Amino acid sequence: GAVVSQHPSWVICKSGTSVKIECRSLDFQATTMFWYRQFPKQSLMLMATSNEGSKATYEQGVEKDKFLINHASLTLSTLTVTSAHPEDSSFYICSASENDHSYEQYFGPGTRLTVT
Amino acid sequence: GQNIDQPTEMTATEGAIVQINCTYQTSGFNGLFWYQQHAGEAPTFLSYNVLDGLEEKGRFSSFLSRSKGYSYLLLKELQMKDSASYLCAVMDSNYQLIWGAGTKLIIKP
Numbered sequence: 001g002a003v004v005s006q007h008p009s010w011v012i013c014k015s016g017t018s019v020k021i022e023c024r025s026l027d028f029q030a031t032t033m034f035w036y037r038q039f040p041k042q043s044l045m046l047m048a049t050s051n052e053g054s055k056a057t058y059e060q061g062v063e064k065d066k067f068l069i070n071h072a073s074l075t076l077s078t079l080t081v082t083s084a085h086p087e088d089s090s091f092y093i094c095s096a097s098e099n100d101h102s103y104e105q106y107f108g109p110g111t112r113l114t115v116t
Numbered sequence: 117g118q119n120i121d122q123p124t125e126m127t128a129t130e131g132a133i134v135q136i137n138c139t140y141q142t143s144g145f146n147g148l149f150w151y152q153q154h155a156g157e158a159p160t161f162l163s164y165n166v167l168d169g170l171e172e173k174g175r176f177s178s179f180l181s182r183s184k185g186y187s188y189l190l191l192k193e194l195q196m197k198d199s200a201s202y203l204c205a206v207m208d209s210n211y212q213l214i215w216g217a218g219t220k221l222i223i224k225p
Contacts, residue, residue, distance in 0.1 A: 105213070107158040
């Protein structure tokens with residue numbers, strides 16, 4: 001149990017375009033979903049925390065207008081990278097929790113974004 | 117500020133034992149996690165410690181000393197598939213996970 005999927009697993013897009021990444025909890029209801037970004041040889045960096053039906057809480061330094069997060073249901077959250085630039089190229093990972101705390105986060109497989 | 121320290125890289129031999137250390141300074145403590153992450157993949161949960169002492173789970177064990185702000189992950193009977201990064205993360209008083217940079221473990225035959 002506790003499976004989280006992400007789609008797509010990798011995407012290449014041109015600079016200036018937008019990309020949407022989906023995160024789904026397949027066998028449980030995710031009250032809270034987390035979006036992380038990881039650059040090569042670096043640790044996970046939390047971008048934002050989202051609760052179903054409410055606005056996401058962004059970490060300091062993360063542009064909310066550039067990284068749009070929608071947690072529309074208890075099983076789906078989306079991250080849209082708007083007007084992507086090469087520096088947005090990274091590994092984006094979502095995780096989901098059945099409660100309001102980040103205890104027992106279940107991670108998705110990640111999405112590799114390359115902006116050319 | 118909040119800080120998690122762990123070695124950047126370690127090398128060990130197949131069949132041997134390796135200990136990966138993690139020290140932390142956080143605002144509050146609600147537990148310490150160890151995750152394994154293979155290159156290009158998402159982290160997978162290994163262990164959770166909230167009380168002092170050793171938690172054993174098969175070939176992997178995790179130790180915590182809250183007074184020292186210290187934990188270690190012990191891997192026994194190393195296998196080639198154990199080559200990965202090992203991430204230490206602490207949950208602070210706001211139930212936020214603070215992540216270490218990870219320790220890349222290289223297993224040699």
